[in-house]
Amino acid sequence: MGYRVVVAGATGNVGREMLNILAERQFPADEVVALASRRSLGTEVSYGDKTLKTKDIDGFDFTGYDIALFAIGSEATRKYAPIAASQGCVVIDNSSLYRYDPEVPLIVPEVNPDAIEGYRQKMIIANPNCSTAQMVVALKPLHDRARIKRVVVSTYQSVSGAGKDGMDELWNQTKGMYVPGQEVEPSKFQRQIAFNAIPQIDAFMDSGDTKEEWKMVVETKKIIDPSIKVTATCVRVPVFVGHAESINVEFEDFLDEDEARDILRESPGVLVVDKREPGGYVTPIEAAGEDATYVSRIRQDPSVENGLNLWCVSDNLRKGAALNAIQVAELLGNRCLKKG
Template sequence: MGYRVAVVGASGNVGRELLNILAEREFPADDVIALASSRSLGRKVGYGLDQEIACQDLATFDFKGVDIVLSSPGAKVSAEYSPKAAKAGAVVIDNTSHFRMDPDVPLVVPEVNPQAVAGFSKKGIIANPNCSTIQMVVALKPLHDAFGIQRVVVSTYQSVSGAGREGMDELFNQTKAVYVNDPITKEKFTKQIAFNCIPHIDSFMDDGSTKEEWKMVVETKKIMDPKIKVSATCVRVPVFIGHAESVNIETREPISAAEARAVLRKAPGISMIDHREDEGYVTPQESAGEDAVYVSRIRDDISVENGLNMWVVADNLRKGAALNTVQIAEVLVNNGHLRKAA
């Protein structure tokens, strides 16, 4: 007997990716349920290569008997329904921002802190980190273990899919409008995104940072080490799928590019492609549809005593969201935290 798994937000970008990855990785599920708002009631979503599941109404669904809930419907919806699912006996892996900084909810990246999943018993909920944080900490963890990271300065180049289907549509429509000389319409983003970069993701905070930048700071501390200092600048770029990051680190112990390559080459979840030649690095476009976190452009930072620069790229819908969520569920199963469905 396998597990009964519900995917909340199944009609969205991440929800569809969750269903694909569950099937791809042959997660031990006997029953997979697609849940969405009443607007999507009855809509068919793909599961695997040749199966389709009709969406059920989240508002009227009874979670009793569900073992695992993979939730990605938006923070406000999760705030209401994730606790309901947990109260009914399911373990919820929540991909929204709502529970990430709750001290009673573990924030997990399986390659970094898999042991933290045990903390789900407090509220029945595990939080999936922000997409930009996930790929960065996967690359940072082996270096932190080897050299002791003290400070991180990161600039992100984040694709429009991070803003949902509406963000992707806006990039497409604005690009088309530029070519045919139509007026540019802005709905999802604060400025034109086609042929542009916007240094503004999520809302502004009192100190001038955006919420996205704040997330990278506090989530890195919670997942890895509260002593690490982080400075982030998050930028939306006209790319459909795939986030890139320029990451600079300062370490406690001496570090060199050669030593970093040797450590990263052995690290789980990382594909190191770092050739100092044309095309010897990975771009967001090449990461789309892939599971790995790619690390390129590893080089010494000679402006500080123990410094390193690197370029980190990943598919934000997969490793940055859906894949990490499914990997957390796999840790729960493999470590014996979940009972089999009756």
């Protein structure tokens, strides 16, 4: 006996990826329903070898459905998640709306699976920010060994993190660079993204940090340990899929780079590719379409006591969003919603 599953936002980048991963991982679903806004009503989306026609989320009755995977943004989630939850359907939400709610668990299954039990308070589980998700997968096993004091992270985030419009803007600007008279002015991003790097993701806050940078700080504390100090600089780069991060970690105890490498090789969700030779590391283009969080360039940082540097890459549409949500659904099913 399987689950009845709803995918809300099924026509977007993340929603489509959720449907793909549900099929790939053979999630035990007796029924999968694709929901979208009224303007996308009837749009066909793929689920394994099946084709689903989207239904209108407005007025949809979630009664009798077990899990709803939400990829519809914060404003729509604010409207529809409480409705689904009140009708007995557990919401796994990919927006930022509930991440900082103390009554809503923020889950990365490889990192804090026990927090799943907290879903009962609101029948909602939050998915972390894409840049946070891959980082905490790499950091948690090292924290367990040597206790992290401080993290300094710089991200290099792909345009797919800004949705289809971001991908289109990079594509059109790149083409326009070679065709006189067809230059494309920025609309989705603050500056030209083609052949450029933009040190702003999301809006600026009073502190001078952007909202994306603030998310990484707060979410890392909630998922791993509130005592960890985190500072982030988030940069948008002209890459279609895959986020990369340069991470500097300061520990309470000494951790040798070789031991760190061995720990990460044994850690769930992590693949270490770390050869000290040209090309002996993973870049976003190799991570695209893959489930793993890749770690490379692990080395001591001699400028601080007990410091390490590492390079972390992952597919932001998968581990940063859709895959993590499906893994949360699997965890929920195995621990809390067992059937059969």
